[in-house]
Amino acid sequence: MKNHPRKSGRFQFIQFSIIGASNALIDIGTLNLLLLLFHSNQSTVLLLFNTISYTLAILNSYIWNANITFKRTSEGSTYQRSAFIVQAIVSLVISNVVFIVAHSLFMIMEMPAWWNYNIAKVLAMALSSLASFFMVKFFVFKDY
Structure with missing residues (x-):
């Protein structure tokens, strides 16, 4: 493991949030x-469309979080890459379910399409990102 200084959970969460x-x-x-x-x-x-947009974002996430937020525990090992893919799939499922459910509810409310898509997307991003942070911190780049 690389010898990088330990970061507090709060600082990691701030970095994770900026990314x-x-x-x-x-x-x-x-x-x-x-x-x-x-x-x-x-x-x-x-x-x-949600899967394509989410996949591009998750690739960006892996590159930046492995090199900045979780640099101390990031080894680029097969385990970490595999675990990241698993958490990405779980987060994608969360994102897709929230997006489609929210979109369907907003359609019932007859919300304008642009607002419908974007509010549903923001809800999906928020919930999948929160789940992703905890999976990445405690499952992918866990600190021994």
Whole structure:
């Protein structure tokens, strides 16, 4: 293991949140671009768009968090890469479920489409990011 100074959980959460903001820009920006180019209300298409946007954001997350937030415990080992993929899939499932459920509820409320997509996406990002932080900290880059 590399010899980097130990960071407090609070400092790690702040770093994770800053990186999360760049992930959010990628995630919501990609979703909006896809919706602008290929507008759809079909759940399968929305799941595809959400999965694409989330996947781009999670790749960004791995690069930055492995090199900054969890640098002390990041080894780039097969275990860590595999564990990161598992947590990414779990977080993606959370994101997709929250996005589709929120979108469906907002459609019932007859909310304008742009607001519907973006508020549903923000809820999905918030819940999946929170789950992701704890899985990454305690499962992927755990501190022995």
